[in-house]
Amino acid sequence: MKCLGCLKEVAHEGYCKKCQRELFGGAKVQPHLSFPSPHSLDPSHYQQQTTRISISGVQVKYSLKLEADKLILSDSNGQFILKPTPFGVFQNLSEAPANEHLTMQLARQVYKLPIPPNALVRFLDGSLGYIVRRFDVQENGTKLLQEDFAQISQRSEQLHGKNYKYDFSYEEIGELIKHIIPTYQVELEKYFKLILFNYLFSNGDAHIKNFSVMHKNEIGYVLTPFYDLLCTRIHLPHESDMALMLFKNNRFSSTYENYGFYTYRDFEEFADILGIRPKRFQKIVESMLSNEKAIIAMVNASFLNQDIKELYIQSYFDKKKRMVMY
Numbered sequence: 628m629k630c631l632g633c634l635k636e637v638a639h640e641g642y643c644k645k646c647q648r649e650l651f652g653g654a655k656v657q658p659h660l661s662f663p664s665p666h667s668l669d670p671s672h673y674q675q676q677t678t679r680i681s682i683s684g685v686q687v688k689y690s691l692k693l694e695a696d697k698l699i700l701s702d703s704n705g706q707f708i709l710k711p712t713p714f715g716v717f718q719n720l721s722e723a724p725a726n727e728h729l730t731m732q733l734a735r736q737v738y739k740l741p742i743p744p745n746a747l748v749r750f751l752d753g754s755l756g757y758i759v760r761r762f763d764v765q766e767n768g769t770k771l772l773q774e775d776f777a778q779i780s781q782r783s784e785q786l787h788g789k790n791y792k793y794d795f796s797y798e799e800i801g802e803l804i805k806h807i808i809p810t811y812q813v814e815l816e817k818y819f820k821l822i823l824f825n826y827l828f829s830n831g832d833a834h835i836k837n838f839s840v841m842h843k844n845e846i847g848y849v850l851t852p853f854y855d856l857l858c859t860r861i862h863l864p865h866e867s868d869m870a871l872m873l874f875k876n877n878r879f880s881s882t883y884e885n886y887g888f889y890t891y892r893d894f895e896e897f898a899d900i901l902g903i904r905p906k907r908f909q910k911i912v913e914s915m916l917s918n919e920k921a922i923i924a925m926v927n928a929s930f931l932n933q934d935i936k937e938l939y940i941q942s943y944f945d946k947k948k949r950m951v952m953y
């Protein structure tokens with residue numbers, strides 16, 4: 628049996644001690660929710676007891692809170708976001724909760740990126756849901772001021788059209804980070820790692836609303852922990868490799884023009900633009916490409932089905948190959 632948090636071996640289905648501590652402050656929470664998934668025939672549970680907090684594409688999200696050692700749906704004071712299987716016509720959608728959980732755990736455990744505690748839960752009907760601790764809610768219940776890069780760049784559907792979340796570049800987000808974050812050097816390196824991570828793991832939906840900053844009293848703005856990471860290729864096989872262009876002004880590098888996709892050279896230039904020194908860039912890429920064993924082990928430990936595990940690993944190797952091309 629694998630822990631539904633960290634995917635390490637446990638005796639019974641549930642969460643290991645460490646995950647119980649990180650997720651629930653030590654409460655002995657069971658992974659079984661007392662209500663069915665919103666795909667079940669009786670949706671009354673959701674209509675009566677919670678409001679939908681947001682919809683991004685086909686993904687519905689609900690709010691959960693911990694009461695004693697039970698996770699319950701809540702309208703207010705939510706501590707967790709719950710994402711069931713999305714509704715819609717994309718492929719393998721029932722694998723989406725396990726996909727997001729695996730991708731977030733890889734980012735957290737293997738790549739050491741700033742990732743909030745997250746796990747899987749089981750609905751009453753046995754299907755899996757993904758939960759993540761809200762990082763904007765502090766221990767004392769107060770909320771941190773959080774802004775995403777649509778707000779920061781003042782882009783909206785009214786002003787920039789339906790495609791406003793995608794009509795931007797990672798270079799421009801980098802420029803904004805430099806403008807508004809006092810400790811931008813540290814944050815730009817994290818940001819660079821995230822963009823490369825998204826490329827390696829085929830997260831093709833990292834649009835401007837999937838990057839945020841929060842305000843901390845002592846230091847001003849910092850990047851929030853990362854969220855919404857998943858291998859979108861499993862659900863949309865023909866989606867473009869990245870949600871945004873790497874470079875601004877619709878520019879592609881000459882190597883991109885040659886190959887038709889981003890390679891080592893593009894990320895080298897991107898790092899340079901962000902102000903990451905060449906030596907540092909080499910070190911980051913080297914370390915990010917040297918995790919093969921740990922990645923395969925974690926994919927195999929995940930709750931994806933066997934076919935999707937193979938697709939996930941194949942997809943990683945496809946991208947990794949590109950990162951040794953010049």
Ligand SMILES: [Zn+2]
Nearest residue numbers: 630633643646
């Ligand atoms: Zn665990």
